[in-house]
Amino acid sequence: MKKFNTITVLIAIGAVLTYLSFASCGGGTGGTQTLGAGAPGKVTTKLSPDLPFDVTLPPPPQRVLETTVRRAFDLFSWDSFIAISWPTDTSQVIGQHGDNPTLWETWKKNYQVFLDSGQAPGAWDLATQSKEVTLSQTGKTPPNMTAIFQPFLTGPLIDQNGQYNRFEIAMNQEMFEFIDQHKLYNIQGQQAFTDTVKFPEGDNTKKVWGAIMVKASWKILGKGDDTSRFHKIRATIHIPALPSRGIKDSTYEAWVGLVGFHIGTKTVTSPQWIWSTFEQVDNVPVFGKVEKGKHYNYYNEAAGDKALNKAPAQPWNPAIPNQIPSQVMRLTPIDTGTQALNDSIHKMLVMINPHNVWQYYELVGTQWPVHPTQSNTGDPFPVYMANATLETYDQGFIQAGKIVYSPGVTSSCIGCHNASVTWGGRPSDFTYLLKTAKAVPNKH
Amino acid sequence: MMTLDEFVALSAALTGYPASTLLPARDTQKVAAALYAELSLPSNNIPAAQLNELTQVWNSIANTPPPQLEAAVNTNIIQNLAITRLAQNIIYLWYFGIWYDLTKNPNSFASPNIDHVVSPLAYTNGLVWGEMGAHPMGFSVGDFGYWANVPTLPVIS
Numbered sequence: 001m002k003k004f005n006t007i008t009v010l011i012a013i014g015a016v017l018t019y020l021s022f023a024s025c026g027g028g029t030g031g032t033q034t035l036g037a038g039a040p041g042k043v044t045t046k047l048s049p050d051l052p053f054d055v056t057l058p059p060p061p062q063r064v065l066e067t068t069v070r071r072a073f074d075l076f077s078w079d080s081f082i083a084i085s086w087p088t089d090t091s092q093v094i095g096q097h098g099d100n101p102t103l104w105e106t107w108k109k110n111y112q113v114f115l116d117s118g119q120a121p122g123a124w125d126l127a128t129q130s131k132e133v134t135l136s137q138t139g140k141t142p143p144n145m146t147a148i149f150q151p152f153l154t155g156p157l158i159d160q161n162g163q164y165n166r167f168e169i170a171m172n173q174e175m176f177e178f179i180d181q182h183k184l185y186n187i188q189g190q191q192a193f194t195d196t197v198k199f200p201e202g203d204n205t206k207k208v209w210g211a212i213m214v215k216a217s218w219k220i221l222g223k224g225d226d227t228s229r230f231h232k233i234r235a236t237i238h239i240p241a242l243p244s245r246g247i248k249d250s251t252y253e254a255w256v257g258l259v260g261f262h263i264g265t266k267t268v269t270s271p272q273w274i275w276s277t278f279e280q281v282d283n284v285p286v287f288g289k290v291e292k293g294k295h296y297n298y299y300n301e302a303a304g305d306k307a308l309n310k311a312p313a314q315p316w317n318p319a320i321p322n323q324i325p326s327q328v329m330r331l332t333p334i335d336t337g338t339q340a341l342n343d344s345i346h347k348m349l350v351m352i353n354p355h356n357v358w359q360y361y362e363l364v365g366t367q368w369p370v371h372p373t374q375s376n377t378g379d380p381f382p383v384y385m386a387n388a389t390l391e392t393y394d395q396g397f398i399q400a401g402k403i404v405y406s407p408g409v410t411s412s413c414i415g416c417h418n419a420s421v422t423w424g425g426r427p428s429d430f431t432y433l434l435k436t437a438k439a440v441p442n443k444h
Numbered sequence: 445m446m447t448l449d450e451f452v453a454l455s456a457a458l459t460g461y462p463a464s465t466l467l468p469a470r471d472t473q474k475v476a477a478a479l480y481a482e483l484s485l486p487s488n489n490i491p492a493a494q495l496n497e498l499t500q501v502w503n504s505i506a507n508t509p510p511p512q513l514e515a516a517v518n519t520n521i522i523q524n525l526a527i528t529r530l531a532q533n534i535i536y537l538w539y540f541g542i543w544y545d546l547t548k549n550p551n552s553f554a555s556p557n558i559d560h561v562v563s564p565l566a567y568t569n570g571l572v573w574g575e576m577g578a579h580p581m582g583f584s585v586g587d588f589g590y591w592a593n594v595p596t597l598p599v600i601s
Contacts, residue, residue, distance in 0.1 A: 065470045370470050377585040381472040383565070407568045408583035419588060427587045 047348055049090055049103070051083035052076055053202040053209055054267040055274065055368070065370065065381060067337060073366040074338050077276030078345055080263050084214070085231070085358060095349055095356030099231055104214050107170040110433055113179060118186035118440035124173050155311025157392050158325035159297055161222040162318045165389060166237065166256060168216045169433065174200045175211035175266075179434075187439040190423040197422060197429045202267040210266040213431060217260030217389040224295050229360040230257025230280060242315055259283055259297055260389030261361070264413070264430070272369040272378040273430050275413035277387040281360050284388045287329045287403065298328040298388065305329075311393055330364075330388050331395040331403050338363055364388075367413045377418050386411035446499040451480045451534075454502045457517045458531060459538045459571060466538070475569045478562055479537045488559070489547055490530065498527040539575075541566030 055076040058068045087093070087100040094100065106126045113121045122128070157165035171179075178199050183189030202210030220237065221227050235256045241249040260283070263276040283297045290301055307327045316323070334342070342362045349359040367385045369378025384405050386395040391411035397404045408415065417430040428434045446454070448467075455476075456463040467476040482488055483495060501524065505516040521531045533544050545559040561567050568580045577595030579586065 063470075065472070069470075370472050371468075375585045376587045379472050381470075383472060404564075406564050415585075418585065421588045425589065427589075 046079065047082050047094065047345070047352075048079075049083050049086040049094075050079075051209060052079045052204075053207060054204045054269050056204065057269075070335065070366070070381075071337055071341065073274060073368050074341050074363055076265075076274060077263065077278075077363050077366045078341065080212075080265060080276060081261070081278055081361070081363070082345075082358075084212075084263070093352055095353050095358045098228070098353060098355045099357045101233075102231070104170055104172075104216075105233070107172055107214070108176045110169040110171070110436060113171065113176060113185055114433070114437045115185070116438055118188070118438045120183075121176075121180065121185055124176055155314060155393055156316055156326075157217075157298065157328075157389055158312050158316055158318075159219045159222075160224060160295075160300055160325055161220070162323060162325055163220045163222065164316065164318065165259070166218045166220070166235075167390075168218065170214050170216075171433070172209065172212040174209050175213060178211060184422070184434055184437070186437050187423040190434060190437060193422070193424055193426075197426060197434070199266045199429050199431075201271065202265060204268075210268075212266070213264045213433065215260075215262040215264075215390060216258060217387070218256040219259045219297060221255045221257045225257065225297075226282075226295075227255070227257065228355060229282060229357065230259075231357050231361075232257045245315060245317060247317070258361075260387045262387060262390060262413075264417075266429070269372070270368050270378075271372055272376075272380065272414045273417070275367040275385065277364045277366075277385065277390070277413075278361050279364050279387060279389060281362050284328045284330050286333045287331050287398075289333075290329075298326050298392075300325075300327065303327055308398065309393060309395060326392065328388050328392055331398070332382075332384065332386070334362065334364055335382075338365060369414060377414050380412060380414040383407075384410045384412050446483060446495060446502075448477070448480050450499060450502060450506075451483065452476055453506055454498075454531075455479075455534060455538055457502075457506075457513055458521075458535050461538075461571060473565050473569050475541075475566055478566050479534075479541075482537060482543050482562060488543060494527055494530050498530050501527060537562065537566075539570055539572040541568075541570045 055073055057063060057072050063069050082094060084104040085094060085100075085102045087096070088103060088106060089100075092100065108121070108124065115121060159165060179185055182193055182195075184193060184197070199211035200208070202208065218233075218235070219225075221230065221232060232255050234253060236251050237254050237256075239247065239250045239252075241247060257280070259280045261278040263274075263278075265274045265276070267274060280297065282295065284299050285291060285294075285296060290299070292301075303324050305327065307324055309328055309331070312326055313323060339362075346359045346362075349356040364387055365382060365385045367380050367382060370381045371379040384396065386392075388395070394409070394411040396410045397406070414430070417432065418427075420428045420430060420432045420435065422428045422434045423437060452463050452467045455461075455466055459466070471477075483490060498521070501520050505513070505520055508516045522528055529546060533546065536542055536544055541562050543559050543562060544557050548557045568583045570580065573579050575597070577597045584590070
């Protein structure tokens with residue numbers, strides 16, 4: 001990844017030191033700015049298009065799971081998010097003009113890799129694969145393009161305007177080429193593949209990137225939405241047919257805003273992948289902490305909590321008035337250390353441009369395998385993690401006013417993806433994408 | 445009151461698992477803390493005198509060399525009728541994630557005497573599952589198809 005502009009920031013643990021410097025190889029902005037005073041144990045991060053290969057942990061004596069180690073993984077998440085959300089025109093800086101087309105939006109979409117025909121996908125070509133965005137997937141998992149459910153058939157996500165959330169999955173070149181080279185893009189290819197599926201791993205020593213897959217959650221922008229607070233794109237919205245309700249297959253153009261974002265990164269230190277999840281800051285309140293008068297994307301205080309975190313009526317028809325859409329709260333608050341890091345990075349983004357849309361995205365958390373060789377799942381931490389727009393109904397249960405988490409039921413990225421398989425009945429290395437492959441039609 | 449460190453050391457002697465397994469340096473599951481909290485849970489009705497005696501007895505033998513420790517635990521705790529029930533409850537905590545009611549049928553560990561499951565994680569992390577080469581019902585970290593393989597049993601160091 002060629003680097004033209006770099007904003008390097010040193011963030012001290014405890015948010016004591018923040019040091020910002022601008023450097024340019026392309027004749028861009030220059031200068032240095034110091035935001036605070038120094039402290040020991042500082043960790044380096046930077047706002048730059050340089051995508052990290054793997055996490056960089058503090059020296060062993062300084063490793064504390066809940067603080068310094070979590071901070072290292074959270075920094076990896078933010079560095080990754082910034083790098084892949086960087087403008088495709090790398091002579092610019094992220095959010096320099098408020099919003100920008102991103103690198104990850106040029107990656108191959110799942111439907112561009114796993115073709116309905118089962119044929120080999122086209123070669124990696126940024127110019128062609130980023131031209132169109134069709135958002136027809138209304139569930140996180142894409143068994144087909146008309147799915148309307150999140151994982152485990154828990155339900156769709158409906159915003160306050162009564163519209164379905166849309167979802168999109170893309171992968172980087174390293175992941176795509178592994179699939180392409182091993183012919184895993186169709187069912188026959190997967191059934192013929194007798195080796196272990198093992199995607200490339202990011203490696204700091206070798207300076208190579210591993211497989212990365214991203215899942216984006218979009219809302220159709222409409223009434224009540226402050227569009228200046230979203231990364232937005234113009235997309236083709238596909239409405240799948242629902243004959244039982246008289247709904248015909250159709251499409252229309254609309255502006256959609258990014259509300260949720262997963263990054264899954266395979267690395268040497270984390271063969272169970274590193275799972276980073278971000279959300280738009282206006283999505284939902286934290287359980288029991290509703291801000292009076294605030295407009296949330298997926299919560300309306302006036303609607304009460306009777307349907308809190310429960311799937312709405314199905315099949316949901318946006319055309320029917322006076323329905324109660326998804327009423328969602330975040331059950332697990334963002335860790336205080338993670339939130340401090342969010343605040344620090346938001347300040348940097350605002351320094352680039354007060355109207356920088358990326359300041360309205362926050363890291364909800366990072367999950368990684370703490371003991372990668374201990375078991376298949378590697379002892380993930382935190383044990384549970386959920387994005388309110390992607391695992392809306394799997395965050396846990398509320399019983400007698402208390403939150404109850406259940407292993408194997410409450411959302412855990414690694415715990416769930418450990419069960420993924422290929423069409424050949426073999427573990428698929430923590431991705432369900434391979435199961436979306438289609439068969440090449442029999443010629444007979 | 446027994447400290448967390450004392451609880452973990454005593455638990456290691458009672459269960460046969462090393463303290464570093466029961467309370468790992470990088471503790472993701474927080475099971476030891478959850479089980480330890482049972483000792484101070486008012487609804488568990490643990491007589492203070494019983495808990496104090498168990499603590500004192502354990503501290504009196506805690507530095508026994510490992511080859512003799514098992515016998516010391518057996519003589520001073522398991523065979524001591526004043527504290528054996530509480531010690532056995534701690535063993536059950538670790539193996540099943542379950543707290544037995546100390547006030548009911550003091551000599552029975554039949555299922556009707558189960559008071560509560562400490563937590564979902566205490567249950568899924570119960571030592572019994574590894575001992576059996578199995579996993580708790582409804583939860584497994586095995587990869588796809590693991591059920592076709594012969595179970596592997598752990599070797600307690």
